[in-house]
Amino acid sequence: MRVLPRRRSREQAEGTWYPRWYWPGFALPGTLWMLVLFVLPFYVVVSIAFGTVDPVFQSPLPIYEPWWWTNRYLLEEWHFATGEFRAVELRTLVYVVLATAICLVIAYAVAYYVARFGGKRKGLFLALLIAPFFISYLMRMLSWVELLQPNGYVNDVLSFLHITPHPINWLAGVPFTVVMGLVYGYIPYMILPLYGFLDRIDQRHLEAGRDLGANPFWTFVRVTLPLSKPAILASLVIVTLPMFGDYYTNNLLSGSPKTTMFGNLLDNAMEATGQGPEAAVLVLFLVVFLMIPMLYYMRETAKAQRNQ
Amino acid sequence: MSETVSERPPVERRKEGAAPRAPSASTRTPLGWWRNPWRKPYILGAVTWMYLAWSLLPVLIAIAISFSAGRSNAAWQGFSTQWWWGHPKSDPTGALFVSPELHAALIQSLRLSFLTMFIAVPIGVAFAIGISRWRGPAPAGANFLMLFSFVIPEIIIGISMFLFFTYLLKFVHLGTGAQLLSLVTYQVSYPVIIVRARMLSIGREYEEAATDLGASPTQAVRRVLLPLLYPAILVSFVLVFADTIDDFITVRYLSGGSSTEPLSVKIYNYSRGTLTPAINAAATFLLFSTLVIAVIGVFLYRRITRGQRGQTQEMAGHLT
Numbered sequence: 071m072r073v074l075p076r077r078r079s080r081e082q083a084e085g086t087w088y089p090r091w092y093w094p095g096f097a098l099p100g101t102l103w104m105l106v107l108f109v110l111p112f113y114v115v116v117s118i119a120f121g122t123v124d125p126v127f128q129s130p131l132p133i134y135e136p137w138w139w140t141n142r143y144l145l146e147e148w149h150f151a152t153g154e155f156r157a158v159e160l161r162t163l164v165y166v167v168l169a170t171a172i173c174l175v176i177a178y179a180v181a182y183y184v185a186r187f188g189g190k191r192k193g194l195f196l197a198l199l200i201a202p203f204f205i206s207y208l209m210r211m212l213s214w215v216e217l218l219q220p221n222g223y224v225n226d227v228l229s230f231l232h233i234t235p236h237p238i239n240w241l242a243g244v245p246f247t248v249v250m251g252l253v254y255g256y257i258p259y260m261i262l263p264l265y266g267f268l269d270r271i272d273q274r275h276l277e278a279g280r281d282l283g284a285n286p287f288w289t290f291v292r293v294t295l296p297l298s299k300p301a302i303l304a305s306l307v308i309v310t311l312p313m314f315g316d317y318y319t320n321n322l323l324s325g326s327p328k329t330t331m332f333g334n335l336l337d338n339a340m341e342a343t344g345q346g347p348e349a350a351v352l353v354l355f356l357v358v359f360l361m362i363p364m365l366y367y368m369r370e371t372a373k374a375q376r377n378q
Numbered sequence: 379m380s381e382t383v384s385e386r387p388p389v390e391r392r393k394e395g396a397a398p399r400a401p402s403a404s405t406r407t408p409l410g411w412w413r414n415p416w417r418k419p420y421i422l423g424a425v426t427w428m429y430l431a432w433s434l435l436p437v438l439i440a441i442a443i444s445f446s447a448g449r450s451n452a453a454w455q456g457f458s459t460q461w462w463w464g465h466p467k468s469d470p471t472g473a474l475f476v477s478p479e480l481h482a483a484l485i486q487s488l489r490l491s492f493l494t495m496f497i498a499v500p501i502g503v504a505f506a507i508g509i510s511r512w513r514g515p516a517p518a519g520a521n522f523l524m525l526f527s528f529v530i531p532e533i534i535i536g537i538s539m540f541l542f543f544t545y546l547l548k549f550v551h552l553g554t555g556a557q558l559l560s561l562v563t564y565q566v567s568y569p570v571i572i573v574r575a576r577m578l579s580i581g582r583e584y585e586e587a588a589t590d591l592g593a594s595p596t597q598a599v600r601r602v603l604l605p606l607l608y609p610a611i612l613v614s615f616v617l618v619f620a621d622t623i624d625d626f627i628t629v630r631y632l633s634g635g636s637s638t639e640p641l642s643v644k645i646y647n648y649s650r651g652t653l654t655p656a657i658n659a660a661a662t663f664l665l666f667s668t669l670v671i672a673v674i675g676v677f678l679y680r681r682i683t684r685g686q687r688g689q690t691q692e693m694a695g696h697l698t
Contacts, residue, residue, distance in 0.1 A: 088595050097508025097520055100501045100566060104523045107563045108535075111542035118541055132545050180429050183422040198430050203617075204668045205437050206624030208645050209661035213440035215649055216658075222452045223439065258433070307529075315531025318627065322649050336533055340631060346541060353534050360531070368525040371571070 119143060119350035130346035147351040155335065162332040165245070166313045169252035173260050173309055174302065176253070181264035182294075185271075199265065202258040211322045214251060215241065218323070243326025251323040252316065256309040263308065267301035268294075300370065307367040314360060332356065441665070444658035451653040461655040474659040479636070480644065484663065487640035490554070491623040491667075494561040499614050501562070502569030507603065510577040521570075528567035535564050536628035543632065552634025560628045565621060569614035576610035608682045616675035620668045 117132035120139035124131050133139055151159065184195040202210065217224045218240035225237035240247045271294065279289035317333030336356070339349035439454075444462070448455030458465065464473035474480050505524070509517035527535070539560040543550045550556050584606060588598040604611075626642035633639045639647075641660050648657045 092595055093508050093512035094516070095508070096504045097512060097517060100505030100508070100524070100570070101520045103501060103563065103566065104520070104527065107539075107542075107559055108523060108527050110546070111535075111538040114542045114546050115538045118545065130541075130545065132541075176425070176429055179422055179425045183419060183426045187419050187422065195426070195430075198434065202433055204620050204665070204672055206642065206661065206664050206668075208624065208626060208642055208649070209440060209665060210437060212645065212649050212653075212657065212661055213436035216440060216443065216451050216653070217436055219452045221450075254433070257429075311529055312531050315533040317533065318646065322646075325650060333531075333533060336537065340537060340540065346545075349537055350541060353537050356531070357534065364526070364529045367529050368522065371525055371528075372521070374575075 115350045115353050118346055119354050121347065123347060130350070143347040143351050144354075147348060147355070151355060158330050158335060159332060161330070162314065165249055165252060165329075165331060166310055169249050169256070169313060170306055170310050172249070172253045173257045174306065177257055177260040177264055177305070178302070181261050181268050185265050185268035196265075199258065199261055203262075207255060207318075210255065211251065211319060214254065215322055218247060241323060241325075243324045243328035245329055247323050248320055248329045248331075251319045252313055255316075255319055256313060259312075260305040260309050263305045264298070264301055267298055271297055304367060304370050307363045307370075311360060311363060311367070314356065437665075440658050441662050444655050444662045446655050449654060451655055451658060461659045472654050472656045474656050474663060477656065480641070480656065480660060482637065483639055483641045483644045484660070486554070486638060487623055487642065487664070488667065490557055490561060490629070490640055491619050493558055494565055494622045495615055495619045497558070498562045498565040498618050499569045499611065502566045502614065503573050503607065503611055505566070506570045506573035506577060507599070507607075510574055511582075521574075524567045524570045527563060528571065532564060532625075532627040535560060536631045539563070539628060540631040552632050553638040556632040556634070557629050557638065557640075560632055561622055561625060564625075564628055565618045568617050568621070569611070572614050572617070573607055573610045576607055580606050609679055612675055612679050612682065616672050619671045623664055623668060 113134075114132060117134050117139075118130045120136075120141060120143075121133040122131045122140060122142070123129065180199070184192065184199065188195050216222055219225075220237045220239050224240065225234075228234045229237065238244075275293050275297065276289055279293040280286075284292060315333050315336070316331065317337040320329055320331050320334055321337070332352075336349060336352050339352060442454050443451055445457055445459060446454045447458035447460065460473060462474050464476040474484070505520070509521050539556065540552075543552060543556045543559075550559065580603075584602050585598045588602040589595065593601065623640075624642055626640075626646045629640060630643045630646065633643060641664060645657055645660055645664075648654075
């Protein structure tokens, strides 16, 4: 195997094996698809955000030439974003941070246990951890909607244990329900990458820590935790990105204006007629806000691909 | 003598999952138990099992309710299949396979998932092969686009597709065509990421050996590279199917009418209003069809990787 790199460079210098267009040809359909159906739609969003509105029908009139762009809607929405929507944005941030923190604690414990102490049951554990990927998000939310109803099983259990005197309506805008729903919805996406990383940690590092006199707790804090920092960061980004665009968890488990999140603003703008520019501007805000975590995650993914 | 032994546990390499040592005097008290570094990780184990129960029990209850005999979706009221196939005595119009609305949605779900799977995976696989071998700055840019579509929140794709088909590409009417185009756009990055990872772990040596032995570039790809990629391609097929049949975010904005709404969108719409166990049956059907595809996938995976060890772990490796 070691001799091959030299041969490869010689063949490349000759360059007779593959026509120039050969490998680009493979990538061509996918590249064209993404240019036409990913980049161009986004350009339409920008054109609508910087465009105007038909005075009669209130439908957006996109402006495709950047030199004619107007920033009327951008300013208008910025005014809302810094005023009326501030509460929604803060709430979104609080919910997402809370849900992500809870996710991380549970996910790390589970991933750590399965990676280190899974033993013979590792296959079973993995199958059970992967199962949520094959159960639709909707079904997982639906089952909680049913459990949390006033006459549902959760209230049955609570009144049976005499914890609450009368049934609680969990689905009427309770922040706890929404945060729990977010944790429940996204935690599988965190456990699997964490497990994948923790499973690859060389056991000898931990043994060295123990041999040098650290107890299990300090071995964890000084060895395992620093080693898994990249995986923690990546998995945090994996779950926070979709949470910021999430409106469905909230709509299914609460639907009350008391728990509105940023995703709901987007969805409401889409459902109301003649609000194209609003939706487009909100999309731009969200993309700009999420740009740094998105770029971070893309860089990490590309790096992981190269290092494999 | 025995005191010192219990104070200082012998330095001994503990094997993974090995049984705890016989309890010495200090481990009998709660504090001693807590301090014993060789005790089994009972707390972590409890957390894991509790998590698994929390994660999967609600879904099992929801599946059970789809076989309930009552109208309530909050409690199980005896076994019946009336919410699947209807029941002659009760009102059968709401059952999954009987209601014209749900039945049409079911067909639409399957049609969209299969079409998306068979369009997105070949494009993605070819793209992954192309950018892994093509040198220069262009493939990095194309890969950047792919990864971008992977990390962006799905609602953004849904909204931009809706605006695109409504204001620019007006000849694509909202409905199956628009749904399909946006589903493929959102899903194509899965096969790219999975297959590219596999390409990088395979390396170029096998193809070079093939071309050295006289194979043409196309033969090298078809006879050597593709068979090596089959496991990754298979995992892509299953994942794309599972993700598409559950998708309702992009599709909901692009339905253009209730006749092209797939089952997932129907479930979402009903979940906010009146729920009957028929919706549970619909969700269970989605789960069941995903499982069928996954089982076929596992079966084919085992056939392809016959004789290799650690299959389950490797298959999970594709997912992480």
